[in-house]
Amino acid sequence: MKMGVETRLLDQIDCDLQYLTIGDENIMLTITYGKIVVWFGRRADRNEIRGLFADIASIDPKVTCEVDVLAHFSDIERIEGKGLVLLSYRRKRDKYRATFSAPLAKSSVLDYLVETIDDQLKMHDTEKTILWEADDGKIQLLVEKIAARKIAKNINISKKER
Secondary structure, three states, X not given: OOHHXXXXXXXXXXXXXXXXXXXXXXXXXXXXXXXXXXXXXXXXXXXXXXXXXXXXXXXXXXXXXEEEEEEOHHHHHHHHHOOOEEEEEEEEOOEEEEEEEEEOOXXXXXXXXXXXXXXXXXXXXXXXXXXXXXXXXXXHHHHHHHHHOOOOOEEEEEEOOO
């Protein structure tokens, strides 16, 4: 991304922002003030995934990612042991569907998340939702970090109508 384009993009991030979509053919982020939806294409690299999550956590250490798992009950306990927080679970035949909150600032959670996404990408594209409480400054900082990673090839900004 050329510096002029980045500057013009950053100038457009203000209270009228509805959402910002930014990424490339491997990773696409849709960013709002309440969440970030990250789409990973099958060719997304483990290092790109880890770096992106680490960048987001460096901006806001309280961010969490929603993780849904279908597993045996003993696996749920093992996943909790990695630092994920169990939000809910329900029995589904001989397994359990569990929903976790994954705090991205914990390295053990980041390891688990990257491994899980990498496994999913062997079969299909995947999407993760990250919850955060953003302001213009956090979004601008994230855009700068994404631009530095050279994945800001496609950009779309939607503003609230006045």
